[in-house]
Amino acid sequence: MTRPPLVPGDTAPLREALRGLRFLLRRGGATVADTLAIEALPTPAASLASRVLREAEGIARSVESVAAKAARTVLGGQDSPSLSLDELVARPTAEAEFGQAIYLALSVVLRRLGAADFFVSEMAARSAFAVWRDDRLAGALSFHAADLTLRLLEARVIRGAVADKAGRIQAQDVDAVAVFAVLLWLQATRSDSENEAALDAAADIALARAPEVTDTVRSGDMARIAALYQRYVDHV
Protein backbone atom coordinates (compact mmCIF):
# COMPACT_ATOMS: atom_id res chain seq x y z
CA MET A 1 0.00 0.00 0.00
CA THR A 2 1.36 3.44 -0.89
CA ARG A 3 1.57 5.72 2.11
CA PRO A 4 0.85 9.42 1.66
CA PRO A 5 3.76 11.82 2.13
CA LEU A 6 4.14 12.83 5.77
CA VAL A 7 5.31 16.33 4.99
CA PRO A 8 2.96 18.16 2.64
CA GLY A 9 4.80 21.49 2.73
CA ASP A 10 8.27 22.37 3.89
CA THR A 11 7.72 24.18 7.16
CA ALA A 12 10.77 22.61 8.77
CA PRO A 13 12.99 25.72 8.83
CA LEU A 14 10.26 27.70 10.59
CA ARG A 15 9.60 24.86 13.02
CA GLU A 16 13.30 24.65 13.76
CA ALA A 17 13.51 28.37 14.45
CA LEU A 18 10.53 28.27 16.81
CA ARG A 19 11.82 25.23 18.62
CA GLY A 20 15.19 26.91 18.99
CA LEU A 21 13.55 29.98 20.44
CA ARG A 22 11.54 27.96 22.92
CA PHE A 23 14.63 26.03 23.98
CA LEU A 24 16.58 29.23 24.43
CA LEU A 25 13.85 30.73 26.59
CA ARG A 26 13.47 27.61 28.70
CA ARG A 27 17.19 27.21 29.21
CA GLY A 28 17.80 30.92 29.69
CA GLY A 29 15.17 31.24 32.39
CA ALA A 30 16.44 28.16 34.19
CA THR A 31 20.04 29.40 34.01
CA VAL A 32 19.19 32.81 35.46
CA ALA A 33 17.20 31.21 38.27
CA ASP A 34 20.02 28.75 39.01
CA THR A 35 22.79 31.33 38.82
CA LEU A 36 21.40 34.27 40.75
CA ALA A 37 21.97 33.79 44.50
CA ILE A 38 19.39 36.35 45.58
CA GLU A 39 19.45 35.26 49.20
CA ALA A 40 23.13 36.27 49.41
CA LEU A 41 22.47 39.88 48.32
CA PRO A 42 21.88 42.76 50.74
CA THR A 43 18.18 43.58 51.26
CA PRO A 44 17.63 46.43 48.75
CA ALA A 45 19.55 44.59 46.01
CA ALA A 46 17.76 41.32 46.77
CA SER A 47 14.30 42.83 46.41
CA LEU A 48 15.33 44.59 43.20
CA ALA A 49 16.82 41.39 41.79
CA SER A 50 13.72 39.40 42.76
CA ARG A 51 11.48 41.90 40.98
CA VAL A 52 13.65 41.90 37.84
CA LEU A 53 13.76 38.10 37.83
CA ARG A 54 9.97 37.87 38.21
CA GLU A 55 9.47 40.25 35.32
CA ALA A 56 12.01 38.41 33.16
CA GLU A 57 10.30 35.10 33.91
CA GLY A 58 6.94 36.64 33.00
CA ILE A 59 8.30 37.87 29.67
CA ALA A 60 9.93 34.51 28.96
CA ARG A 61 6.71 32.65 29.78
CA SER A 62 4.56 34.83 27.55
CA VAL A 63 7.05 34.65 24.65
CA GLU A 64 7.34 30.90 25.05
CA SER A 65 3.57 30.60 25.08
CA VAL A 66 3.38 32.51 21.79
CA ALA A 67 6.19 30.39 20.33
CA ALA A 68 4.50 27.18 21.49
CA LYS A 69 1.22 28.15 19.87
CA ALA A 70 3.00 29.11 16.66
CA ALA A 71 4.96 25.86 16.71
CA ARG A 72 1.79 23.82 17.16
CA THR A 73 0.20 25.66 14.25
CA VAL A 74 2.97 24.79 11.82
CA LEU A 75 3.88 21.37 13.20
CA GLY A 76 1.00 19.52 11.59
CA GLY A 77 0.61 15.82 12.47
CA GLN A 78 2.51 14.60 15.52
CA ASP A 79 2.24 10.87 14.97
CA SER A 80 5.54 9.03 14.76
CA PRO A 81 5.79 7.62 11.23
CA SER A 82 6.04 3.85 11.11
CA LEU A 83 8.17 3.72 7.97
CA SER A 84 11.35 1.68 8.17
CA LEU A 85 14.70 3.12 7.21
CA ASP A 86 14.64 1.12 3.96
CA GLU A 87 11.20 2.45 3.07
CA LEU A 88 12.17 6.01 3.91
CA VAL A 89 15.24 5.99 1.68
CA ALA A 90 13.20 5.04 -1.37
CA ARG A 91 10.67 7.86 -1.03
CA PRO A 92 10.82 11.14 -2.95
CA THR A 93 10.32 13.18 0.23
CA ALA A 94 12.77 11.08 2.21
CA GLU A 95 14.85 13.90 3.69
CA ALA A 96 11.89 15.82 5.05
CA GLU A 97 10.19 12.68 6.34
CA PHE A 98 13.35 11.48 7.98
CA GLY A 99 13.83 14.85 9.66
CA GLN A 100 10.31 14.80 11.01
CA ALA A 101 10.51 11.16 12.07
CA ILE A 102 13.78 11.60 13.87
CA TYR A 103 12.66 14.78 15.59
CA LEU A 104 9.57 13.10 17.00
CA ALA A 105 11.29 9.82 17.81
CA LEU A 106 14.32 11.42 19.45
CA SER A 107 12.06 13.61 21.56
CA VAL A 108 10.17 10.53 22.80
CA VAL A 109 13.37 8.58 23.43
CA LEU A 110 15.17 11.43 25.19
CA ARG A 111 12.26 11.83 27.58
CA ARG A 112 12.24 8.07 28.17
CA LEU A 113 15.97 8.17 28.90
CA GLY A 114 15.24 10.81 31.51
CA ALA A 115 16.69 13.84 29.70
CA ALA A 116 15.24 16.84 31.51
CA ASP A 117 15.75 19.27 28.63
CA PHE A 118 17.16 19.11 25.10
CA PHE A 119 17.01 20.55 21.60
CA VAL A 120 16.65 18.26 18.59
CA SER A 121 17.65 19.78 15.27
CA GLU A 122 15.37 18.50 12.51
CA MET A 123 17.36 20.49 9.94
CA ALA A 124 20.69 19.00 11.02
CA ALA A 125 19.11 15.54 10.76
CA ARG A 126 17.86 16.30 7.26
CA SER A 127 21.25 17.51 6.10
CA ALA A 128 23.07 14.51 7.57
CA PHE A 129 20.52 12.17 5.99
CA ALA A 130 20.83 13.81 2.56
CA VAL A 131 24.62 13.44 2.49
CA TRP A 132 24.39 9.90 3.84
CA ARG A 133 21.87 8.90 1.17
CA ASP A 134 24.06 10.26 -1.61
CA ASP A 135 27.13 8.46 -0.25
CA ARG A 136 25.45 5.09 0.27
CA LEU A 137 26.88 2.09 -1.50
CA ALA A 138 25.52 -1.45 -1.60
CA GLY A 139 25.63 -3.22 1.74
CA ALA A 140 23.72 -4.40 4.75
CA LEU A 141 21.11 -2.10 6.26
CA SER A 142 22.76 -2.34 9.68
CA PHE A 143 26.03 -1.06 8.22
CA HIS A 144 24.27 1.89 6.60
CA ALA A 145 22.48 2.57 9.88
CA ALA A 146 25.84 2.57 11.66
CA ASP A 147 27.14 5.11 9.15
CA LEU A 148 24.05 7.29 9.63
CA THR A 149 24.40 7.04 13.42
CA LEU A 150 27.88 8.54 13.29
CA ARG A 151 26.80 11.26 10.85
CA LEU A 152 23.87 12.28 13.02
CA LEU A 153 26.09 12.53 16.08
CA GLU A 154 28.69 14.48 14.14
CA ALA A 155 25.95 16.87 12.98
CA ARG A 156 24.95 17.35 16.65
CA VAL A 157 21.31 16.52 16.03
CA ILE A 158 20.82 16.55 19.81
CA ARG A 159 22.00 19.67 21.59
CA GLY A 160 22.03 20.76 25.20
CA ALA A 161 20.66 17.50 26.61
CA VAL A 162 20.55 17.51 30.40
CA ALA A 163 20.22 14.24 32.27
CA ASP A 164 17.63 14.04 35.05
CA LYS A 165 18.40 13.61 38.71
CA ALA A 166 17.47 9.93 38.66
CA GLY A 167 20.88 9.29 37.08
CA ARG A 168 19.67 6.57 34.74
CA ILE A 169 22.28 7.67 32.22
CA GLN A 170 25.30 9.97 32.15
CA ALA A 171 24.65 13.34 30.47
CA GLN A 172 27.53 12.87 28.04
CA ASP A 173 26.11 9.52 26.90
CA VAL A 174 22.55 10.65 26.25
CA ASP A 175 23.04 11.57 22.60
CA ALA A 176 24.78 8.32 21.58
CA VAL A 177 22.21 6.14 23.36
CA ALA A 178 19.25 8.11 22.00
CA VAL A 179 20.45 8.09 18.39
CA PHE A 180 21.22 4.36 18.66
CA ALA A 181 17.71 3.71 19.99
CA VAL A 182 16.01 5.61 17.18
CA LEU A 183 18.09 4.00 14.44
CA LEU A 184 17.42 0.59 16.01
CA TRP A 185 13.70 1.36 15.92
CA LEU A 186 13.88 2.50 12.30
CA GLN A 187 15.40 -0.84 11.30
CA ALA A 188 12.91 -2.95 13.23
CA THR A 189 9.97 -4.68 11.58
CA ARG A 190 6.80 -3.26 13.09
CA SER A 191 3.19 -2.56 12.26
CA ASP A 192 1.50 0.82 12.64
CA SER A 193 -0.19 -0.38 15.82
CA GLU A 194 3.13 -1.51 17.29
CA ASN A 195 5.01 1.64 16.36
CA GLU A 196 5.02 3.39 19.73
CA ALA A 197 5.62 0.21 21.71
CA ALA A 198 8.52 -0.61 19.39
CA LEU A 199 10.06 2.81 19.94
CA ASP A 200 9.74 2.41 23.71
CA ALA A 201 11.28 -1.04 23.46
CA ALA A 202 14.21 0.24 21.39
CA ALA A 203 14.80 2.97 23.97
CA ASP A 204 14.62 0.46 26.81
CA ILE A 205 17.11 -1.86 25.13
CA ALA A 206 19.50 1.03 24.49
CA LEU A 207 19.14 2.19 28.10
CA ALA A 208 19.62 -1.33 29.49
CA ARG A 209 22.77 -1.64 27.40
CA ALA A 210 23.90 1.99 27.72
CA PRO A 211 27.57 1.30 28.61
CA GLU A 212 27.94 -1.14 25.70
CA VAL A 213 26.08 1.15 23.30
CA THR A 214 28.09 4.22 24.28
CA ASP A 215 31.40 2.40 24.11
CA THR A 216 30.58 0.94 20.69
CA VAL A 217 29.21 4.14 19.18
CA ARG A 218 32.06 6.26 20.56
CA SER A 219 34.57 3.84 19.02
CA GLY A 220 33.44 5.08 15.60
CA ASP A 221 33.87 1.53 14.31
CA MET A 222 31.00 1.02 11.86
CA ALA A 223 31.40 -2.76 11.83
CA ARG A 224 30.99 -2.89 15.62
CA ILE A 225 28.00 -0.57 15.57
CA ALA A 226 26.40 -2.57 12.76
CA ALA A 227 26.96 -5.79 14.74
CA LEU A 228 25.23 -4.24 17.75
CA TYR A 229 22.25 -3.30 15.59
CA GLN A 230 22.11 -6.83 14.21
CA ARG A 231 22.26 -8.19 17.74
CA TYR A 232 19.14 -6.34 18.88
CA VAL A 233 17.06 -5.47 15.81
CA ASP A 234 14.95 -8.64 16.01
CA HIS A 235 14.35 -8.13 19.73
CA VAL A 236 12.73 -4.69 19.63
Place this chain on the structure above:
Amino acid sequence: MSKVRLHDDALPATNEPLRVAVRRLRWFKAAFRRHAEAMAAELGCRFEIDEAKLAGAFTRWLDAIDVQRPADKSRRREFFEFAAALMMRELTADMPLSAIGVPDRAQPGSPAAFWPEGYCCTIFCLSVHAAATAQEFHAETKIDPAIDDLRHWWSFRENTMQDASFSAGFLQLLLGSPPNWMMPDVFRARIDGTT
Protein backbone atom coordinates in the same frame (compact mmCIF):
# COMPACT_ATOMS: atom_id res chain seq x y z
CA MET B 1 0.17 -32.33 39.28
CA SER B 2 -0.74 -28.97 40.80
CA LYS B 3 -4.03 -27.27 40.03
CA VAL B 4 -2.37 -23.87 40.11
CA ARG B 5 -3.92 -21.52 37.58
CA LEU B 6 -1.60 -20.28 34.83
CA HIS B 7 -2.39 -17.05 33.07
CA ASP B 8 -1.65 -17.85 29.44
CA ASP B 9 -4.96 -16.12 28.64
CA ALA B 10 -3.28 -12.84 29.66
CA LEU B 11 -0.62 -13.18 26.96
CA PRO B 12 -1.12 -10.68 24.10
CA ALA B 13 -2.21 -11.98 20.72
CA THR B 14 0.50 -12.16 18.10
CA ASN B 15 0.82 -13.30 14.50
CA GLU B 16 4.24 -14.69 15.24
CA PRO B 17 5.08 -17.97 16.95
CA LEU B 18 5.32 -17.34 20.69
CA ARG B 19 8.95 -18.46 20.76
CA VAL B 20 9.67 -15.52 18.43
CA ALA B 21 7.30 -13.00 20.03
CA VAL B 22 8.68 -13.57 23.51
CA ARG B 23 12.11 -12.50 22.27
CA ARG B 24 10.75 -9.11 21.22
CA LEU B 25 10.82 -6.66 24.09
CA ARG B 26 7.59 -4.94 23.03
CA TRP B 27 5.67 -8.20 23.30
CA PHE B 28 7.52 -9.32 26.41
CA LYS B 29 6.70 -6.06 28.20
CA ALA B 30 3.06 -6.16 27.16
CA ALA B 31 2.79 -9.79 28.28
CA PHE B 32 4.44 -9.08 31.62
CA ARG B 33 2.23 -6.04 32.24
CA ARG B 34 -1.00 -7.87 31.38
CA HIS B 35 0.05 -10.84 33.44
CA ALA B 36 0.84 -8.64 36.45
CA GLU B 37 -2.59 -7.00 36.10
CA ALA B 38 -4.30 -10.39 35.99
CA MET B 39 -2.36 -11.60 39.01
CA ALA B 40 -3.06 -8.39 40.89
CA ALA B 41 -6.79 -8.85 40.32
CA GLU B 42 -6.54 -12.45 41.51
CA LEU B 43 -4.51 -11.63 44.62
CA GLY B 44 -6.16 -8.35 45.58
CA CYS B 45 -3.09 -6.15 45.46
CA ARG B 46 -1.41 -3.94 42.87
CA PHE B 47 1.92 -4.48 41.15
CA GLU B 48 4.24 -1.68 40.11
CA ILE B 49 6.60 -2.51 37.26
CA ASP B 50 10.06 -0.99 36.95
CA GLU B 51 10.40 -0.95 33.16
CA ALA B 52 14.15 -0.30 33.24
CA LYS B 53 14.68 -3.38 35.42
CA LEU B 54 12.37 -5.41 33.19
CA ALA B 55 14.34 -4.40 30.09
CA GLY B 56 17.57 -5.24 31.91
CA ALA B 57 16.26 -8.70 32.78
CA PHE B 58 15.11 -9.20 29.18
CA THR B 59 18.47 -8.30 27.61
CA ARG B 60 20.40 -10.44 30.11
CA TRP B 61 18.03 -13.29 29.29
CA LEU B 62 18.75 -12.91 25.55
CA ASP B 63 22.47 -13.08 26.32
CA ALA B 64 22.06 -16.16 28.46
CA ILE B 65 20.04 -17.95 25.79
CA ASP B 66 22.61 -17.15 23.12
CA VAL B 67 25.49 -18.35 25.26
CA GLN B 68 23.84 -21.58 26.39
CA ARG B 69 21.78 -22.65 23.36
CA PRO B 70 22.96 -26.15 22.41
CA ALA B 71 24.16 -26.85 18.89
CA ASP B 72 22.43 -30.23 19.04
CA LYS B 73 18.92 -29.67 17.62
CA SER B 74 17.63 -32.82 19.32
CA ARG B 75 17.86 -30.98 22.64
CA ARG B 76 15.59 -28.16 21.47
CA ARG B 77 12.64 -29.11 23.64
CA GLU B 78 14.85 -29.58 26.66
CA PHE B 79 16.35 -26.14 26.10
CA PHE B 80 12.88 -24.68 25.72
CA GLU B 81 12.24 -25.54 29.35
CA PHE B 82 15.65 -24.32 30.37
CA ALA B 83 15.05 -20.95 28.68
CA ALA B 84 12.07 -20.43 31.01
CA ALA B 85 14.34 -21.19 33.96
CA LEU B 86 16.85 -18.61 32.73
CA MET B 87 14.05 -16.05 32.41
CA MET B 88 13.14 -16.78 36.01
CA ARG B 89 16.75 -16.28 37.07
CA GLU B 90 16.95 -12.86 35.43
CA LEU B 91 13.62 -11.66 36.83
CA THR B 92 14.61 -12.60 40.37
CA ALA B 93 18.17 -11.26 39.99
CA ASP B 94 16.81 -7.71 39.86
CA MET B 95 13.10 -7.93 40.63
CA PRO B 96 11.12 -5.57 38.37
CA LEU B 97 7.91 -5.93 40.42
CA SER B 98 6.81 -4.32 43.67
CA ALA B 99 3.55 -5.36 45.32
CA ILE B 100 1.55 -2.40 46.59
CA GLY B 101 -0.84 -3.27 49.40
CA VAL B 102 -1.64 -6.58 51.02
CA PRO B 103 -2.74 -9.41 48.69
CA ASP B 104 -5.95 -9.88 50.66
CA ARG B 105 -7.58 -12.21 48.15
CA ALA B 106 -4.70 -14.66 48.40
CA GLN B 107 -5.22 -17.49 50.84
CA PRO B 108 -3.34 -16.75 54.09
CA GLY B 109 -0.22 -18.90 54.30
CA SER B 110 -0.19 -19.52 50.56
CA PRO B 111 2.89 -18.90 48.37
CA ALA B 112 1.11 -15.94 46.76
CA ALA B 113 0.55 -14.30 50.15
CA PHE B 114 4.08 -15.18 51.29
CA TRP B 115 5.90 -13.60 48.31
CA PRO B 116 3.53 -11.95 45.79
CA GLU B 117 6.31 -10.66 43.51
CA GLY B 118 8.12 -14.00 43.33
CA TYR B 119 4.83 -15.84 42.83
CA CYS B 120 3.78 -13.50 40.02
CA CYS B 121 7.11 -13.89 38.20
CA THR B 122 7.00 -17.67 38.63
CA ILE B 123 3.49 -17.94 37.19
CA PHE B 124 4.53 -15.61 34.33
CA CYS B 125 7.46 -17.83 33.36
CA LEU B 126 5.31 -20.96 33.64
CA SER B 127 2.49 -19.38 31.63
CA VAL B 128 4.76 -18.29 28.78
CA HIS B 129 6.48 -21.66 28.79
CA ALA B 130 3.20 -23.58 28.81
CA ALA B 131 1.74 -21.54 25.94
CA ALA B 132 4.91 -21.80 23.82
CA THR B 133 5.26 -25.52 24.52
CA ALA B 134 1.65 -26.14 23.53
CA GLN B 135 2.23 -24.24 20.30
CA GLU B 136 5.57 -25.80 19.38
CA PHE B 137 5.20 -29.35 20.66
CA HIS B 138 1.43 -29.75 21.13
CA ALA B 139 2.13 -30.80 24.69
CA GLU B 140 0.52 -29.87 27.98
CA THR B 141 2.76 -28.48 30.73
CA LYS B 142 2.32 -30.20 34.07
CA ILE B 143 3.21 -28.27 37.19
CA ASP B 144 4.77 -30.13 40.11
CA PRO B 145 2.77 -30.04 43.40
CA ALA B 146 5.84 -28.40 44.97
CA ILE B 147 4.40 -25.08 43.78
CA ASP B 148 1.70 -25.33 46.46
CA ASP B 149 4.14 -26.20 49.26
CA LEU B 150 5.09 -23.16 51.30
CA ARG B 151 8.30 -24.83 52.53
CA HIS B 152 9.65 -24.82 48.98
CA TRP B 153 8.85 -21.11 48.75
CA TRP B 154 10.66 -20.32 51.99
CA SER B 155 13.72 -22.04 50.62
CA PHE B 156 13.23 -20.49 47.19
CA ARG B 157 13.03 -16.94 48.48
CA GLU B 158 15.84 -17.25 50.99
CA ASN B 159 18.27 -18.89 48.56
CA THR B 160 17.33 -16.68 45.63
CA MET B 161 18.10 -13.57 47.71
CA GLN B 162 21.66 -14.86 48.01
CA ASP B 163 22.04 -16.38 44.56
CA ALA B 164 19.56 -15.79 41.73
CA SER B 165 20.68 -18.96 39.95
CA PHE B 166 18.70 -20.89 42.57
CA SER B 167 15.47 -19.66 41.00
CA ALA B 168 16.43 -21.37 37.72
CA GLY B 169 16.58 -24.63 39.65
CA PHE B 170 13.25 -23.93 41.33
CA LEU B 171 11.52 -23.44 37.99
CA GLN B 172 12.97 -26.67 36.63
CA LEU B 173 11.67 -28.39 39.75
CA LEU B 174 8.19 -26.99 39.12
CA LEU B 175 8.35 -28.28 35.55
CA GLY B 176 9.18 -31.75 36.84
CA SER B 177 12.87 -31.84 35.97
CA PRO B 178 15.31 -32.49 38.81
CA PRO B 179 17.76 -29.58 38.82
CA ASN B 180 21.48 -29.79 39.34
CA TRP B 181 21.56 -27.66 42.47
CA MET B 182 25.32 -27.16 42.14
CA MET B 183 24.85 -25.36 38.80
CA PRO B 184 21.11 -24.89 38.30
CA ASP B 185 21.53 -22.24 35.61
CA VAL B 186 24.02 -24.13 33.40
CA PHE B 187 22.36 -26.12 30.63
CA ARG B 188 25.37 -28.34 29.98
CA ALA B 189 25.37 -29.34 33.65
CA ARG B 190 21.80 -30.63 33.70
CA ILE B 191 21.49 -33.97 35.45
CA ASP B 192 19.94 -35.74 32.47
CA GLY B 193 21.84 -33.74 29.88
CA THR B 194 24.74 -34.85 27.83
CA THR B 195 27.95 -32.85 28.06
